[in-house]
Amino acid sequence: MKPNELKAELQRKNLNYQDAAKALGISVVAFQRKVNAITEFKSSEIGALRDLLELSPERVTEIFFN
Template identity: 40%
Template sequence: MNTNEFKAARIRKGYTQEKLSKLLGVTKSSLSRKENGLTPFNCIEVSILKEILKLTPEEIDNIFFNEKVVFKTTKNNTG
């Protein structure tokens, strides 16, 4: 998770942690842990945040799915 981008989006939209946590249905400390990358947001929370913060698909990818996955191919030596 890109914690800096999430914090920036929250602040840009004018939400405090306290206000956003109430809208999300979690405690302020839970949101703080999630915002700092200590615990992950679940799919339902990401969907709710998308609506509250009016996040674009690109912003969602950048904030929540920013890790790159690399696949290494190997030769199949089955004959």
């Protein structure tokens, strides 16, 4: 997980943590914990972020998988 890359994609779309958390159906605190690698993103959450941020499959791999 590359948190800075995810943050950059959120900024590119003019979205904040609240927007992303709402799209995932989780709290902002839960989203922060995932971004900070305290907990992991579920595959369904990665898919929702892919759609929200309009990420290519390559970009998803770059951000979420080392």
